[in-house]
Amino acid sequence: MIGNFPFVVCMILIALGLWALLFRRNLIKLAIGITLIESGVNLFLVTLGYVRAGVAPIYTYAPPGAKMVLPTPQALTLTSIVIGLATTALMLAFAVVIYRHRGTLDARKIRELKG
Amino acid sequence: MKWIKVGAFLVMVGFLVGAAAWMHPFGVPWASEMDDYFIANAQGEAGANNVVTSVVFDYRGFDTLGEATVLFCAVVGVALMLRRVLR
Amino acid sequence: MTVVVRTVARIITPMILAFGGYVIMHGHLTPGGGFQGGAVVASAIALLLVVFGARRLAGYKNLLSLLEDLGAIAFVALAFLGIGYTFFRNVLAGSGGLFGMPVPSGPNPGFLDTGGTLPLMNWAVGLKVIAGLGSVVLLLGLFGGGDDR
Secondary structure (H helix, E strand, O other), X not given: OHHHXXXXXXXXXXXXXXXXHHHOOEHHHHHHHHHHHHHHHHHHHHHOOOOOOOEOOEXXXXXXXXXXXXXXXXXXXXXXXHHHHHHHHHHHHHHHHHHHHHOOOEOOOOOOOOO | OHHHHHHHHHHHHHHHHHHHHXXXXXXXXXXXXXXXXXXXXXXXXXXXXXXXXXXHXXXXXXXXXXXXXXXXXXXXXXXXXXXXXXX | OOHHHHXXXXXXXXXXXXXXXXXXXXXXXXXXXXXXXXXXXXXHHHHHHHHHOOOOOHHHHHHHHHHHHHHHHHHHHHHHHHOOXXXXXXXXXXXXXXXXXXXOOOOEOOOOOOOOOHHHHHHHHHHHHHHHHHHHHHHHHHOXXXXXX
């Protein structure tokens, strides 16, 4: 089990984000929890493609005769980071507008659909 | 109500850490035939030294098109939420 | 902001723009590309927003919107170039055209002339990310009244 330590660290990051999402009420803290979960998932995607004693998959000034790390998980992580940025921007814009209209950022007091 | 939340959180964390500890060992990838083809042929077909950029823009360019669309929709959504209505 | 911060921001901003342009341009030789270089240039826009306030940068909204549209249209037009074979085919690689020098196989010092449609797509996506992130930061700064000292 101690050989899989990078995977366990990614799962601990996801667990911390899940704890912030379950046990906190402020809207900004919920946004931070979602960002933590996305960071943990991106890190897990990158660590899936590691080859032991491998170098970066770039041919410019590469050391001759070395094994290369898999390039596909890094390409998927690029897309995932940009999508995480898009959702964070939308969440923060929503939080600003809700504070302007209701005067509070508590997720338990913004319940009724009025207006 | 609070103990249901704590119980569900502990079950989820236990499942995640257990699944991570009993995966395939770190450093030996599970299936790498597609990536071996990419590393061997990216300089000939895509004509670039950087294999990751040729995967993002040449072999899997359709995913990049979808990502550009998501970025555009997010900017449109933020611009719609944060406008000043002139009265 | 004070005089020291404003003078240093005026000196640092061209360096950040040059470094971001370098990261976008050499995306097919070194680690980097369109998304990473676009994020670097958008951080320069965020620096200008913090130092000079949102009221002075409010006139650039239309320019940023135009840049984003140009980037998106250029990306789709480059994808349609190889429609004779498949949708996203790299027709300029190794053909002797604009970016078409053939690449020697194995480790080599990188040559800028290679890559085909990859550097052009890097520039299109870089423009899109610069305009998108800059618009989001500018709109969030303008919503609060524009007076942040």
